[in-house]
Amino acid sequence: MxxxxxxxxxxxxxxxxxxxxxxxxxxxxxxxxxxxxxxxxxxxxxxxxxxxxxxxxxxxxxxxxxxxxxxxxxxxxxxxxxxxxxxxxxxxxxxxxxxxxxxxxxxxxxxxxxxxxxxxxxxxxxxxxxxxxxxxxxxxxxxxxxxxxxxxxxxxxxxxxxxxxLGPLLGKAETQLVRLAPAVERARQGLLAASNALDAVRQSGLKADDLAARLAALGPELTKLNQGAGQHGVPDTLERAERVAREAEAVRVESERLPEKAAEIDHRLVSLRTRAQALTTRAGQVDPVLSELRRRFTAACWQDLQQVPDQATENVRQAERKLMEARAARDEQRWPDATALLSTVRALLNSTDESVSAAGDRLRRLNAVQKDPQQEIDRTRFAIRDAQRLAMTGRNTPDPRHARPLDDSVARLERAIGTLEGRHPDYWHFLTETEAVRQTVARVVAQIREERGAGH
Structure with missing residues (x-):
């Protein structure tokens, strides 16, 4: 008044x-x-x-x-x-x-x-x-x-x-005021815990410069928290306290995990170097596989594999260079750089592994279909018949959206079987066609089940 x-x-x-x-x-x-x-x-x-x-x-x-x-x-x-x-x-x-x-x-x-x-x-x-x-x-x-x-x-x-x-407005305001003091205290305690964790890591011989920089960046925020809500307002102070607590907690967790991360990087360096050496040996075995493919099968069965030996050698060479860079980054304790380089090495080796394995897998599949193409034919026909039975379940006539691709798949399989006739059959074309037919049939089956599931 x-x-x-x-x-x-x-x-x-x-x-x-x-x-x-x-x-x-x-x-x-x-x-x-x-x-x-x-x-x-x-x-x-x-x-x-x-x-x-x-x-x-x-x-x-x-x-x-x-x-x-x-x-x-x-x-x-x-x-x-x-x-x-x-x-x-x-x-x-x-x-x-x-x-x-x-x-x-x-x-x-x-x-x-x-x-x-x-x-x-x-x-x-x-x-x-x-x-x-x-x-x-x-x-x-x-x-x-x-x-x-x-x-x-x-x-x-x-x-x-x-x-x-004023009840709703006052209730909301009082809730925020009740949260304010504990939030500021959590932020302060979080910064203290992060600082202690960082000190412990440095005493173990790890630099953790990036974590130290992140923690130092929170210093001005702590100053504003100490100045209080009277100067900066309750909402801003509350938001600042919660953000400082989150970021300080992240620094603490990463600091405590840093020794484990260093050990993990050391392990990955050894593991990827061993894998690179093994791939070097396996890449050397691709040439004999290609020689056998050239001798026994038509060019269409192996010409896409011609670059595998050279590409594998180049990939392994790049992986070894990146491993050296990763080792240097680890020694300098540039942890993000070391992690990124090791990821690159892994991607190169995965790609090499797939291409080297593809040559041996190609020879194995061609040998199998050359010996007994009927097994591949029966497998594909079974998939078509199973899909046709599903399409007719509960119906007198199939839905054209399902029947048409299944009929096309039957015709496509017959054409693929026809390519096996002659003196030099293209077995690889036959295998890719039957695989494509099975994929088409699988899509039709998935569509039927999805539609019936939605109907229920």
């Missing part, structure tokens, strides 16, 4: 202050009156007592004054409490709803000022302690004080309704 009994609402401040003092000592009045009455009757008092109607009106006016003072006090207390709630909201929330709440509170505060001014004027206008207080004056005083009390009570009800409407 902007206006309180101790604030200068009018030039009659001493009288207003006296009225409030009377109110605050209201409880003591009966005792004081009890002590004063005997003295008055004994001639020791200064008031001239008038009996009858005048004293009755004086008492009623005094009761109205006391009731108005009580209403004034209740309104003042409620406004002070609500101001704290508004300050809590504005410290956390800058949303349109929060700004509207501030504007509404200012409007109600102006209403409170008006009602308080009316009350203080009513108190200042009437001295109920005058010896010659007339009954008509006491009645007028009672009327004005009652009106002032009613006005204060009405504004109090309006203030209470406004306070009730």
């Amino acid at each position: 902007t206006a309180t009994p101790a604030q200068p609402y009018s030039p009659s401040k001493p009288r207003a202050h006296h009225a409030l003092r009377d109110t605050l000592t209201l409880i003591a009045l009966p005792l004081v009156a009890a002590l004063a009455l005997p003295a008055a009757f004994a001639g020791g008092g200064t008031r001239r007592w008038f009996g009858g109607r005048s004293e009755s009106q004086r008492a009623e006016a005094q009761a109205a004054k006391d009731a108005a003072a009580a209403a004034f006090y209740e309104l003042d207390t409620a406004q002070r409490d609500l101001r704290i709630s508004i300050e809590t909201i504005t410290a956390v929330d800058d949303s349109p709803a929060a700004r509207r709440a501030v504007a509404d509170f200012e409007a109600i505060s102006r209403r409170i000022d008006e009602a308080s001014h009316q009350y203080i004027e009513a108190v200042d206008a009437h001295d109920l302690d005058r010896d010659d207080l007339e009954a008509s004056v006491a009645v007028h005083a009672r009327t004005e004080l009652t009106r002032a009390k009613d006005e204060l009570a009405g504004v109090k009800r309006e203030l209470d309704r406004f306070g009730d409407s």
